[in-house]
Amino acid sequence: MSVCLSLLSFWSLTALCLSNTIPPDPFLSFLTFPDLCTLVATSSTCRAHVNAFRLHDFRPDNTLRPFFALSDIPSFMDLLSLTGCIIAGSVAFKFFSCESYESDLDLFCSVLWCGSMGSWLLAHGFVFCPTTGQYDTFYSDFTRVATASPSPLTDSSSSDYDSAGIVELWCFSASNGTRPIQLVGTVYSPVTSLLSFHSTCVLNFFNHHSAYHKSTCERNRHNQANWSSERHLASSALRKFIDRHCPSIAKAALHAFKLRSRPQQALHNVLTIYVSDRRGLFPGSRVHREMVFYALDTKVLEIGNMGPVRELLQDEAICINMVARKKGLKGAVFVLVICGDLQISIILPIDFDYEVQDTLDAGEEWKIRLLTYLNKGIIV
Structure with missing residues (x-):
């Protein structure tokens, strides 16, 4: 079995574990995600315990709850499925580490679908926070980007996002400034942009269907570099x-x-x-x-x-x-x-x-x- 949940759907895995009545073992919380995946391969008993632990701890609502109401999370996951948007950065890292701390929610999305993603955020109580060079409203600024030549960001404001595939970064938050969300528009596939980063935090990500741990991403990122x-x-x-x-x-x-x-x-x-x-x-x-x-x-x-x-x-x-x-x-x-x-x-x-x-x-x-x-x- 792979040491990472790279090609397995953790949502499907969760569904398979629904009949498992084994209570989650607190000891497993001290293991890293790759160690958990290695432990699964040792015996059927360990597999059952790890699956029960995954069912309890590896849930999208655990990491999305600080940003959305529980009733809104299903429709948000449906939107991820529709747009191909992926969640990366510290929130995805928290999903794998099961840790809890304040952070932004980073959404990587093809620029073609950023309008739909931004509209959903505005409809669910978030406000657009324009930065230097952006229009006052999200719709106006998205139109500006969508009608321009799709070239990557080059100014200093994009220094935190040095991927060549990123076109624009839109910031949202709750009306009181909490629950910060960054919508990152990409020219090509969001995964292509992510694999060009060097931050191991960014290299953890998940979408509506699957989760990808940093070791999987690092292997993919270096595949071409390691070509003969x-x-x-x-x-x-x-x-x-x-x-x-x-x-x-x-x-x-x-x-x-x-x-x-x-x-x-x-x-x-x-x-x-x-x-x-x-x-x-x-x-x-x-x-x-x-x-x-x-x-x-x-x-x-x-x-x-x-x-x-x-x-x-x-x-x-x-x-x-x-x-x-x-x-x-x-x-x-x-x-x-x-x-x-x-x-x-x-x-x-x-x-x-x-x-x-x-x-x-x-x-x-x-x-x-x-x-x-x-x-x-x-x-x-």
Whole structure:
């Protein structure tokens, strides 16, 4: 069993423990969260005791109660599910440590959904606290940010948030100044922004469904840094391969989607291209960059059916469409190129304008043509 509750839903785990009548053991409160997860693997008895302890102590309402009325917490959790917002910082740290002290509530949210999150806070008794350079009302300032070019914060006010993916920071509190909440708007996925931080406190976070301990986040944050030089070269080669074939991929994407009659496809579907590395097939021979990978298959998939990564992919799809709109275009198709044997992937957004036309239904002709061009190194 993993030493962290990284891919397990602690809400689901709680539900599984409802029939457990074992009282929580106070001794377990002295163990760290990773130690608890290690203890689970030692015996069925320890597992039962730890599960009972989790049921009692690891509850979202324990950490959210200082900020919201108990009756408001369910609707807040529903909002987290809708927006993909995640809770990080000291509140998430308190969730894992089971400690109690005053702190801010840090909400990391894709900027596209910050309007909904801010509206919920205002409707539940919080007031907007503008900082230097912001408008007096949240709605006015959110409109300012939403209609501007989505670039990260660079001024000194963002020194506490040095992630390159953060666009704006909005502060809220109760009318008497208590219960401070910081709504952090991100350009891309909120998780992407979090993994660029160096604070171990920030690296604890949870959402409506799962909890992620700092050791899991630190491992993910350092995954790319720990890549071998060969894997870095492979990633660079895949990027060059995609750049060379970008016109062919763009044409296939616009043929595969019905963007004039069904523009919503750009938000709910992804064109996935599966490739394998063939640089080592001919040792001693130079392989042209347009042929270093072999295209195995390509298909249009529903983002909602992409398993555990569907929320991250949905965030990316929303983001690239938002960026396209800022350019005056209608939207963008989400293309995901995956090399399974090297465990690397690259995202390619394909913009389209308001004059885009649906291609006459020709079955999978676009797919056959794309695979042929990719595998024969044909550049258009």
